Amino acid sequence: xxxxxxxxxxxxxxxxxxxxxxxxxxxxxxxxxxxxxxxxxxxxxxxxxxxxxxxxxxxxxxxxxxxxxxxxxxxxxxxxxxxxxxxxxxxxxxxxxxxxxxxxxxxxxxxxxxxxxxxxxxxxxxxxxxxxxxxxxxxxxxxxxxxxxxxxxxxx
Numbered sequence: 116x117x118x119x120x121x122x123x124x125x126x127x128x129x130x131x132x133x134x135x136x137x138x139x140x141x142x143x144x145x146x147x148x149x150x151x152x153x154x155x156x157x158x159x160x161x162x163x164x165x166x167x168x169x170x171x172x173x174x175x176x177x178x179x180x181x182x183x184x185x186x187x188x189x190x191x192x193x194x195x196x197x198x199x200x201x202x203x204x205x206x207x208x209x210x211x212x213x214x215x216x217x218x219x220x221x222x223x224x225x226x227x228x229x230x231x232x233x234x235x236x237x238x239x240x241x242x243x244x245x246x247x248x249x250x251x252x253x254x255x256x257x258x259x260x261x262x263x264x265x266x267x268x269x270x271x
Contacts, residue, residue: 121163130164130171138173147175154179205245212246213254 121127131153141148154174159166174182176192247255 116162118163124162124164126162126164134168134171135173137168141173142175142178143172144178145175147178150176152176152179154182209246209248209250213250 116124134153135151140151142151152174154172155163155166155170156172157166157170159170177189180186247258250258
């Protein structure tokens with residue numbers, strides 16, 4: 116198991132939580148309380164969670180980058196976070212749609228009435244493609260039928 120895989124294990128998550136609690140969820144260098152990482156001062160041959168607690172410290176994202184000799188690019192990090200957030204939001208939305216908690220075409224109707232024609236078609240296509248990616252073929256056909264009936268109503 117490589118290092119990145121080790122950081123996804125329940126053992127590491129438990130150790131990480133313990134270190135964050137120990138350091139009161141604050142960066143040990145600057146005191147920030149957001150975007151915290153648990154930094155290994157030293158690495159060992161074994162698993163990431165088997166190192167002594169003294170070898171681990173809580174650092175914010177920028178201090179962690181400095182510790183590794185990297186330049187902290189705030190704009191790049193913010194872009195990455197926005198993409199990750201959007202991806203998580205789409206995933207959650209698709210789960211809710213699959214469970215039948217929400218219906219995407221209904222939400223589309225409200226959006227479409229607020230935009231001009233070219234924006235409508237762009238938004239419709241983008242949203243539909245994002246929505247359809249996670250569905251099974253039967254669900255795709257059902258959504259397509261609903262969308263077609265909506266488009267007929269919209270065009271008339």
